[in-house]
Every structure is written in C-alpha cells, then in structure tokens.
Amino acid sequence: MDTEAGEVAVLISDMKYSPVGAAAPSVLMSQYTTDINGIIGRFGKAISIIGAISDYLDKGGNEISLRSPYYFIVLGNQENVVEIRNFISLLLKKKSHLVDNIESGFNYGHPEYSFGISNKCYQLNNEPTFLGYEEADNVDTCTIKLKVPLENYRWLMAYENIFRDALKVRSLYGSSVNVDKIEIDVKDITGSDKQLNREATATVDLKIFNMPTDSEVIEWNLELPITNYTLFNEFFEGADDENDPNKSYSVLDFLTGIFQGGVVTHDMKPNYILVSKND
Structure with missing residues (x-):
C-alpha cells in the first residue's frame, strides 16, 4: 500500500476471531488485544472501523438473522481514510x-469554523472578532452564530445531543x-451519476x-466522542x-487493542472569539 499516493487498505470482516490453542479463550483474546495494539501502533496511520448489518443465511440458505453485523476497516493517511469512510458509509x-x-x-x-449573521454585534471582516456588543439579558443579547463543519468527524457527531456534549x-x-x-x-449525496459526498454543518447560537x-x-x-x-x-x-450471527464476538478486544496506546487520537486545539463593546 502506497500511502504517499493516497492509497488506503480496506478489510471487510465479520470480526468473529476464534482463537485456537491450549490456553483458555479469555487468555488468547487478551493476547489478541496486545497483538492488535502492537501491529496498529507500528503502522502509525489513521484507522476507521465502519459497522454495518446484513441478513445472515445458514448453510441451507435459510435466513436466520436480519441484523448480522460486519465491519469495514480502513487504514491509511487521515485525509484519505476520511474520504473512503464517508464513501462507504454513504452507500x-x-x-x-x-x-x-x-x-x-x-x-x-x-476545529474548522465560519460564522453566520450575528445579533446585537457585528463581525469584523472575516475575523473571529465581533464589535458593537450590546448589553442585554440572556433572551435578546449579543448572539454569535458559529458554524462548524462535521463531515471530517465520525458520523455520531451529527447527532445534536452528541455534538452539544462535545462542544466546550x-x-x-x-x-x-x-x-x-x-x-x-x-446533506448526503448519492446521485445517479455515482457522485458521493457528505456535507454536515452544526450552527450554534452563542x-x-x-x-x-x-x-x-x-x-x-x-471533545470528540472517541470511545462512544x-x-x-x-x-x-x-x-x-x-x-451467534447477531453479535460481534471479538470487536471489543480489537477496539481495546487500538485504543490502549497503540494509536493516538490527538486532542483538538481550542479556537478563540473576541467580543468588544467598541465599534
């Protein structure tokens, strides 16, 4: 895989890892967690795990589950992983x-951002600076409309309650x-011309x-909900x-291996808005 050329690796699996050996399954699963930690850590790239469901047929062709989980695992450079994650998730x-x-x-x-039309203050050019603040109570006071694009984050961020908890x-x-x-x-775009695109924006009244x-x-x-x-x-x-076709036997061990220091998601850095009473 040539990550410098924007290539990513995609693995599709039901993630039902079944350890075989003399040791007890719980011991082998613990070793599996450690192995994943080391492998992904050495790889040093971004990773996205996309969960999906499908029907599940037994050997006789009989449908025994309508919600059998399976997974797409995407590895590569961050910007390329985001693009492929969004494409697969859209489909x-x-x-x-x-x-x-x-x-x-x-x-x-x-975090990226822009601003909408404010109330009882006005934005200075395109800067994160607002002048002409007017003193008022909480009902009709200076209100800044903060717009935050979400398409680069995991899709859970597009839930209002999750975003509200994440916004500090x-x-x-x-x-x-x-x-x-x-x-x-x-806006999820999956047009007949095979165009795939996701646009998601949170507009916040501050x-x-x-x-x-x-x-x-x-x-x-x-503060992103990394382990939600x-x-x-x-x-x-x-x-x-x-x-069990309705469960994912080893995914939690896989995720534990990823999050136990093998791969680090860096904390986001804060942004600042200046508000002034002066014009």
Missing part, C-alpha cells in the same frame, strides 16, 4: 445497512456565555451577556459466542 446508509463508524489515530488540530465553551474574563440553539444540517469589561474572549473546542460505542451496543453486549 451503507442509502441501503439502511449503516450502524456507525469509529476512528483512531487522527490529528484534527483546530467558556469565557476567559468573567462574562456569561450560553450555548443556546444548535441546528445540524446534513449568547454572551453580563460582560464586566469592554471586551471578552470566548474559548471553544470540541452507543450505536454498537446491541452487537457488543452479550457477545460470548463466536457462532
């Missing part, structure tokens, strides 16, 4: 087969700041009031039998 979602995706080994740096906002000099309304706009000085600095950041397995729980919980 799965179109057929109602997508569960969720999980990622590791990413370094996002600062504070003032540095004592003003009150509230995260008010959040709107998530998602309300600033009780400003004690002539200016304020608002710090904001995202909520949408996978039905396949992880009670996964004790490798022959």
Whole structure:
C-alpha cells in the first residue's frame, strides 16, 4: 500500500476471531488485544472501523438473522481514510445497512469554523472578532452564530445531543456565555451519476451577556466522542459466542487493542472569539 499516493487498505470482516490453542479463550483474546495494539501502533496511520448489518443465511440458505453485523476497516493517511469512510458509509446508509463508524489515530488540530449573521454585534471582516456588543439579558443579547463543519468527524457527531456534549465553551474574563440553539444540517449525496459526498454543518447560537469589561474572549473546542460505542451496543453486549450471527464476538478486544496506546487520537486545539463593546 502506497500511502504517499493516497492509497488506503480496506478489510471487510465479520470480526468473529476464534482463537485456537491450549490456553483458555479469555487468555488468547487478551493476547489478541496486545497483538492488535502492537501491529496498529507500528503502522502509525489513521484507522476507521465502519459497522454495518446484513441478513445472515445458514448453510441451507435459510435466513436466520436480519441484523448480522460486519465491519469495514480502513487504514491509511487521515485525509484519505476520511474520504473512503464517508464513501462507504454513504452507500451503507442509502441501503439502511449503516450502524456507525469509529476512528483512531487522527490529528484534527483546530476545529474548522465560519460564522453566520450575528445579533446585537457585528463581525469584523472575516475575523473571529465581533464589535458593537450590546448589553442585554440572556433572551435578546449579543448572539454569535458559529458554524462548524462535521463531515471530517465520525458520523455520531451529527447527532445534536452528541455534538452539544462535545462542544466546550467558556469565557476567559468573567462574562456569561450560553450555548443556546444548535441546528445540524446534513446533506448526503448519492446521485445517479455515482457522485458521493457528505456535507454536515452544526450552527450554534452563542449568547454572551453580563460582560464586566469592554471586551471578552470566548474559548471553544470540541471533545470528540472517541470511545462512544452507543450505536454498537446491541452487537457488543452479550457477545460470548463466536457462532451467534447477531453479535460481534471479538470487536471489543480489537477496539481495546487500538485504543490502549497503540494509536493516538490527538486532542483538538481550542479556537478563540473576541467580543468588544467598541465599534
């Protein structure tokens, strides 16, 4: 695989690793976790695990499960993994087969952003600076519309409650700041011309009031839900039998191997917004 040329590796598997040997299965699975840690760690690239479901047929062709899990594992450089993850997830979602995706080994740096039309203040050019702050209560106060693109993050971030929990906002000099309304706009494009594209944007109303000085600095950041397995729980919980078509026998051990230091997802860096009473 030539990652310098943008190539990625994609493995499709039901992830039902079945250890064979003299040791007890629990011991072998622990070794599996350690092995994955070392292999992925040495690879040193980004990884995304995409969960999907399909029907499951026995040897006689009889359908015995409508929600049997399987996985796409994508490895490569971060920007290429994101692109392929979105392509695969779009196709799965179109057929109602997508569960969720999980990622590791990413370094996002600062969250990207832009601004919409503000209220009781105005933006200075295209800078993260707002002038003409008007003092008011929390109902009709200075409101900044922060727009955050989400398509590069795992798809769970497009859930309003998940994004709200991930968004961290504070003032540095004592003003009150509230995260008010959040709107998530998602456009999944899977056209007949085989175009695949995902656009997702969170628009956040940041309300600033009780400003004690002539200016304020608002710090904001995202704490990504890196290890949130909520949408996978039905396949992880009670996964004790490798022959159960409704469960994923060894995926948690695989994920544990990834997240136990083998691959590091770097914390995101904060952004800052200056708000001033002066024009």
